[in-house]
Amino acid sequence: xxxxxxxxxxxxxxxxxxxxxxxxxxxxxxxxxxxxxxxxxxxxxxxxxxxxxxxxxxxxxxxxxxxxxxxxxxxxxxxxxxxxxxxxxxxxxxxxxxxxxxxxxxxxxxxxxxxxxx
Amino acid sequence: xxxxxxxxxxxxxxxxxxxxxxxxxxxxxxxxxxxxxxxxxxxxxxxxxxxxxxxxxxxxxxxxxxxxxxxxxxxxxxxxxxxxxxxxxxxxxxxxxxxxxxxxxxxxxxxx
Numbered sequence: 608x609x610x611x612x613x614x615x616x617x618x619x620x621x622x623x624x625x626x627x628x629x630x631x632x633x634x635x636x637x638x639x640x641x642x643x644x645x646x647x648x649x650x651x652x653x654x655x656x657x658x659x660x661x662x663x664x665x666x667x668x669x670x671x672x673x674x675x676x677x678x679x680x681x682x683x684x685x686x687x688x689x690x691x692x693x694x695x696x697x698x699x700x701x702x703x704x705x706x707x708x709x710x711x712x713x714x715x716x717x718x719x720x721x722x723x724x725x
Numbered sequence: 726x727x728x729x730x731x732x733x734x735x736x737x738x739x740x741x742x743x744x745x746x747x748x749x750x751x752x753x754x755x756x757x758x759x760x761x762x763x764x765x766x767x768x769x770x771x772x773x774x775x776x777x778x779x780x781x782x783x784x785x786x787x788x789x790x791x792x793x794x795x796x797x798x799x800x801x802x803x804x805x806x807x808x809x810x811x812x813x814x815x816x817x818x819x820x821x822x823x824x825x826x827x828x829x830x831x832x833x834x835x836x837x
Contacts, residue, residue: 642827644775644829651816651818651829651830651831651832652767652769652775652818652820652829652832653829654820654826654827654828654829666825666826667826668726668826668827668828669726669826670726702774702775704774704775706822709822710780710822711763711765711777711780711820711822712765712767712775712777712820713777713780713786715774715775715776716774717774718774
């Protein structure tokens with residue numbers, strides 16, 4: 608069974624750093640792209656970017672370039688999303704999802720809730 | 726970025742009736758060499774992650790009931806639920822996966 612298991616909820620203060628994770632199982636992790644999607648409370652879905660763990664090729668939405676960093680460690684089938692300095696506006700649920708080259712997201716993680724508050 | 730719009734923002738449909746959601750892209754998502762539209766539909770129920778319903782504008786994913794259908798090409802697309810069931814209450818999003826930067830529509834809330 609394909610699974611993407613995300614790290615647990617986080618509560619942080621503005622200005623702090625954070626790295627959340629997404630571990631894949633049940634499929635060949637290196638053969639899929641892993642993407643990140645933001646969903647602010649009561650809002651819609653926003654595509655942040657994707658990474659191909661096989662060669663670390665990474666693509667960002669222009670809206671999020673420079674705001675977050677996507678990385679992966681293929682040896683442990685895990686992708687990451689990180690912030691160097693969180694803002695209150697980063698408060699959201701963050702989902703990871705996988706896709707084959709040229710295909711849409713076909714499997715999603717359960718989401719990681721990030722709360723940034725003073 | 727390709728901008729996706731959806732209409733309506735929300736709709737209320739009686740059980741057993743048809744629900745129709747429209748999605749429009751700011752530029753074509755039809756890849757001419759393959760004649761494929763890079764357009765997907767997702768369903769998101771409260772408290773859950775999104776679920777892929779339809780890819781390539783009209784291809785239903787395995788396990789998706791056949792009351793869900795997708796149509797359209799180029800810049801205009803439609804998701805139809807032919808006979809609404811209680812379990813279909815959700816927000817529906819279209820998404821383009823053409824090129825290297827993907828975008829979602831704002832979502833359409835379907836209620837009974």
